[in-house]
Amino acid sequence: MSVTSINRGGEVTIRDLSKSFPIAGRELAVLRSLDLDIRSGECLVIVGASGSGKTTLLRILAGLEAADNGTVAIDGRKVEGVGAERAVIFQEPRLLPWLSVLGNVAFGLEVRGVPKPEAEERARFYIALVGLAEFADAWPRQLSGGMAQRVGIARALTVQPGILLLDEPLGALDAMTKISMQEELARIWSEENVTMVLVTHDLEEAIYLADRVLILPKEKGGAARLISIDLPRPRDRSESHFVRYREGLLREFGLH
Ligand SMILES: Nc1ncnc2c1ncn2[C@@H]1O[C@H](COP(=O)(O)OP(=O)(O)OP(=O)(O)O)[C@@H](O)[C@H]1O
Ligand SMILES: [Mg+2]
Structure with missing residues (x-):
């Protein structure tokens, strides 16, 4: 049997999205007025320091968590709870x-x-x-x-699903398996025409997979940044432009 590959990727529109959590009697603002358009069929990778709100954003997109303010719409329809057009992959497959x-x-x-x-x-x-x-x-x-x-x-x-949401899906794997799984994810994403939103700590993984990388700010006053990765696919990790993107991302984190 062949399951025909249609262009079914969902388009995500995020407007003025905010989320806080009460921690030790204080409101911790995790996401602040985030605006973002994720294109149909795009691979968007989210990076940011631990606690910067990556999982929170993914859970809001999945409909597992409600925002305090703002809206998420998929193909023009407001997200309210989970939906069949979205599938979530966590770090452990359960x-x-x-x-x-x-x-x-x-x-x-x-x-x-x-x-x-x-x-x-x-x-x-x-x-x-x-x-x-x-x-x-x-x-x-x-x-x-x-x-x-x-x-x-x-x-x-x-x-x-039109949209695949992945929270550190390869985080628990050893380095070799991780690289081959990154290659498989890139292939599956292009064969399935699915919109992919993936959270990772691994900057090389981000550049290998992403059309655009969303960097969530560490400082609560900071703004989220978007970086387009304009490299042909399949990507070559040792190629000079790839290495330059990697150095650029490291600099964003003050690591270079
Ligand atoms: N259900 C919750 N109740 C209270 N606080 C929460 C809850 N979920 C998340 N937080 C807080 O929100 C902030 C962001 O958490 P989140 O899990 O989104 O971070 P993250 O970027 O995914 O981090 P990591 O890289 O460690 O997975 C953290 O400070 C966390 O303590
Ligand atoms: Mg997380």
């Missing part, structure tokens, strides 16, 4: 241990009422896409960390 790889990936379709044979057929397509065709009948406990995370990615893709 697979269901009593289901096989196939069962885990097909699960999201089955709960949406897709008949089992069709759900499994589509699940097999995405399991193959992440390079795990031979492991469809394996159990989660039989997988390495990188394989489990690939199952998590297949599970998210199977419901064919």
